Amino acid sequence: MGMGTGCKFALVCVDVLHGDVDRLFHYAIPQGMELENGMRVRVPFGNRNKPIFGYVLEVLNTPPDEKEILLDKIKAIDSVADDFPVFTKDTLALAVWMKEKYYCTLAAVLRCIAPGAKADGRFPTTRRKRVEVEPQPPPDITLTKQQQAAVDKIISVAGKLQRNFLAYEKRGIPPFFNNAILLHGVTGSGKTEVYLHAIQKVLAEGRQAIVLVPEIALTPQMVSLFTARFGSQVAVTHSRLTQGERFQIWKLAQGGEISLVIGPRSAVFAPFANLGLIVIDEEHEHTYHSETTPKYDAREVAIKRAELTNATVVLGSATPSLESYFRTQNECSDLIKYELLELPERVNKTNPDVTVLDMRKEMADGNPSLFARQFQTALSETIEAGRQAILFLNRRGHSSFVSCRWCGFVLACAQCRVNHTYHSDKNRMVCHYCGTGTTLPKDCPACGSKHIKLYGMGTQKIEEEVKALFPDTGVLRMDMDTTRGKFGHAKVLDAFRKGEAQVMIGTQMVAKGLDFPQVTMVGVVAADMSLHTGDFRAAEYTFQLLTQVSGRAGRAMHSGKVFLQTYSPEHYAITLAQQADYKNFYAHEMGVRRAMVYPPFSHVFCIMFSGPQEKEIIVALQKLMAIMNYCNEKDSQNRFIVIGMSPAFVSKIKNQFRWKLLVKCCQEEPLKAFVLYCIKKLKENDPLTGITVHLTLDPIMME
Numbered sequence: 001m002g003m004g005t006g007c008k009f010a011l012v013c014v015d016v017l018h019g020d021v022d023r024l025f026h027y028a029i030p031q032g033m034e035l036e037n038g039m040r041v042r043v044p045f046g047n048r049n050k051p052i053f054g055y056v057l058e059v060l061n062t063p064p065d066e067k068e069i070l071l072d073k074i075k076a077i078d079s080v081a082d083d084f085p086v087f088t089k090d091t092l093a094l095a096v097w098m099k100e101k102y103y104c105t106l107a108a109v110l111r112c113i114a115p116g117a118k119a120d121g122r123f124p125t126t127r128r129k130r131v132e133v134e135p136q137p138p139p140d141i142t143l144t145k146q147q148q149a150a151v152d153k154i155i156s157v158a159g160k161l162q163r164n165f166l167a168y169e170k171r172g173i174p175p176f177f178n179n180a181i182l183l184h185g186v187t188g189s190g191k192t193e194v195y196l197h198a199i200q201k202v203l204a205e206g207r208q209a210i211v212l213v214p215e216i217a218l219t220p221q222m223v224s225l226f227t228a229r230f231g232s233q234v235a236v237t238h239s240r241l242t243q244g245e246r247f248q249i250w251k252l253a254q255g256g257e258i259s260l261v262i263g264p265r266s267a268v269f270a271p272f273a274n275l276g277l278i279v280i281d282e283e284h285e286h287t288y289h290s291e292t293t294p295k296y297d298a299r300e301v302a303i304k305r306a307e308l309t310n311a312t313v314v315l316g317s318a319t320p321s322l323e324s325y326f327r328t329q330n331e332c333s334d335l336i337k338y339e340l341l342e343l344p345e346r347v348n349k350t351n352p353d354v355t356v357l358d359m360r361k362e363m364a365d366g367n368p369s370l371f372a373r374q375f376q377t378a379l380s381e382t383i384e385a386g387r388q389a390i391l392f393l394n395r396r397g398h399s400s401f402v403s404c405r406w407c408g409f410v411l412a413c414a415q416c417r418v419n420h421t422y423h424s425d426k427n428r429m430v431c432h433y434c435g436t437g438t439t440l441p442k443d444c445p446a447c448g449s450k451h452i453k454l455y456g457m458g459t460q461k462i463e464e465e466v467k468a469l470f471p472d473t474g475v476l477r478m479d480m481d482t483t484r485g486k487f488g489h490a491k492v493l494d495a496f497r498k499g500e501a502q503v504m505i506g507t508q509m510v511a512k513g514l515d516f517p518q519v520t521m522v523g524v525v526a527a528d529m530s531l532h533t534g535d536f537r538a539a540e541y542t543f544q545l546l547t548q549v550s551g552r553a554g555r556a557m558h559s560g561k562v563f564l565q566t567y568s569p570e571h572y573a574i575t576l577a578q579q580a581d582y583k584n585f586y587a588h589e590m591g592v593r594r595a596m597v598y599p600p601f602s603h604v605f606c607i608m609f610s611g612p613q614e615k616e617i618i619v620a621l622q623k624l625m626a627i628m629n630y631c632n633e634k635d636s637q638n639r640f641i642v643i644g645m646s647p648a649f650v651s652k653i654k655n656q657f658r659w660k661l662l663v664k665c666c667q668e669e670p671l672k673a674f675v676l677y678c679i680k681k682l683k684e685n686d687p688l689t690g691i692t693v694h695l696t697l698d699p700i701m702m703e
């Protein structure tokens with residue numbers, strides 16, 4: 001069908017995830033069709049003109065250049081799919097930015113931002129009626145001095161941004177102002193009340209707000225706190241909502257009927273027209289990183305979106321990620337800086353009582369049990385007093401390591417300063433950075449004892465031990481196996497709250513739910529589990545987890561105790577967590593990162609190849625490594641460090657083998673260019689048939 005020059009055109013991204021069609025297509029707009037940017041349309045696509053969905057990126061005012069595209073080859077849009085745009089101006093711009101940032105197709109980003117549709121493409125509906133809730137009169141809360149100062153600062157930053165923006169509209173001077181604030185408040189310092197006050201102010205100005213929380217922290221108490229304050233203006237999203245319920249919230253936000261959305265990372269895309277504030281609570285949590293394509297970081301996305309909408313971002317945590325805290329310091333030069341706000345004091349001014357137990361000593365004294373003697377005594381006293389205990393296993397990911405139960409020695413890579421991880425299929429210990437490895441040692445290289453072996457335990461093993469020691473005590477276990485199903489997680493917590501058991505055992509999941517009045521003991525059974533994961537962030541993660549657990553316990557329990565069992569009682573991540581000393585931890589850990597040139601002093605690029613033939617993957621990756629080494633030698637400044645290649649932590653998924661190559665550099669842009677150039681060179685003489693390439697810059701967990 002030929003299209004005359006009199007008709008209008010649109011640039012459309014077709015809803016096909018394949019990289020080969022990752023570009024925009026021209027379509028003609030039929031006479032009389034009302035079309036806006038961000039709308040979803042049905043278009044004919046491919047040789048057979050198969051009807052598919054597409055998203056209108058831009059309605060063009062001028063016809064495309066005839067040199068680039070023949071006008072009479074342009075197909076016409078079939079129909080408009082909905083009577084509203086599914087993207088706002090800023091979420092469209094955000095999508096284009098995310099595509100570049102996270103190395104994926106535009107269609108994948110658009111699908112991630114758009115509300116979820118049914119298989120036939122229609123948006124789902126729900127019959128559930130929204131309950132109107134009147135906000136209650138604000139409780140008589142007097143903010144502490146430090147809380148009031150924090151609220152004032154947030155409001156002043158928001159005001160400054162607004163004035164800059166107005167000046168920009170008037171005089172065309174582009175606004176440049178840091179729009180992110182890091183709120184470092186110790187556990188129990190009243191961060192939530194600061195958020196509530198700042199949100200109140202933003203809503204009063206007719207703007208909207210988003211609060212991101214890790215899903216697991218989205219407790220009924222937290223939700224009721226927000227609904228009491230803001231009534232029906234607030235909606236909560238979470239993974240247990242049906243698609244229809246989710247779409248209902250999306251429509252309410254788009255129509256301006258609600259002005260506050262609380263939810264996990266995807267809530268950052270709420271389609272508000274006049275966004276004023278994004279709060280990211282517990283900003284250090286790794287759940288802000290999406291593990292599926294697009295592999296985005298909700299914090300980065302929030303800051304970008306705020307820049308596009310002239311909004312303010314508040315990142316809050318008791319244990320900020322090192323990268324975030326680094327951005328508040330003067331030594332950070334080439335990154336966007338964050339303002340630092342501190343709440344150094346707990347509202348109720350009590351500190352948790354934390355005891356570190358040296359498990360090497362238990363071994364030497366002839367106690368081979370999972371629990372130290374003092375731990376057993378405390379547990380027995382708790383049970384006898386009719387109180388409750390939470391036993392916590394801070395296992396992360398899927399790694400296991402070799403350690404000596406006699407002296408605490410852990411097998412590690414000298415070059416990369418991370419621990420070796422056990423690979424069962426090869427029965428070897430491997431460094432997940434440079435790929436070097438060894439066989440399992442028979443004697444401890446440090447003390448010569450025979451007590452060196454694979455270290456690992458599950459919640460089940462702890463449960464067995466508790467049952468053996470206290471056969472008449474009710475025990476609940478909360479892990480992936482016991483929390484399947486829609487409400488599995490809430491069910492276990494509920495049973496524990498009702499007192500159906502005196503002991504609850506769990507992984508990370510239990511760390512957030514420590515507000516139980518009957519709990520007077522919290523035990524971290526094996527603090528070393530997260531300390532030796534073979535990831536350069538292991539110490540940081542351990543410090544965060546232990547500080548959070550101790551802090552929460554100290555807030556909820558009046559006379560409670562926290563026990564940390566470890567074979568490395570002198571490790572700074574443990575001693576400083578015991579004192580909840582973030583600043584010294586930061587200083588120490590930054591010293592290690594600087595010495596090893598790890599982030600935030602560098603950027604790490606992970607290039608992963610996956611495919612059905614392991615040998616082909618290895619050969620292709622070796623070729624890439626050779627190209628990189630060659631190009632790096634030719635680089636006048638020799639800026640790149642090719643760390644090495646190794647199998648992924650999970651080296652085989654669904655019959656696909658996975659290997660990765662790591663390369664680091666102090667600057668982000670040259671690193672990106674270098675990696676993309678080397679891959680292009682590789683593809684020039686190897687088509688990489690059957691191999692999928694995955695690119696991640698600064699992965700938060702080593703894959």
Ligand SMILES: [Zn+2]
Pocket residue numbers: 404405406407408409444445446447448449
């Ligand atoms: Zn030893």
Ligand SMILES: [Zn+2]
Pocket residue numbers: 413414415416417431432433434435436
């Ligand atoms: Zn290594």
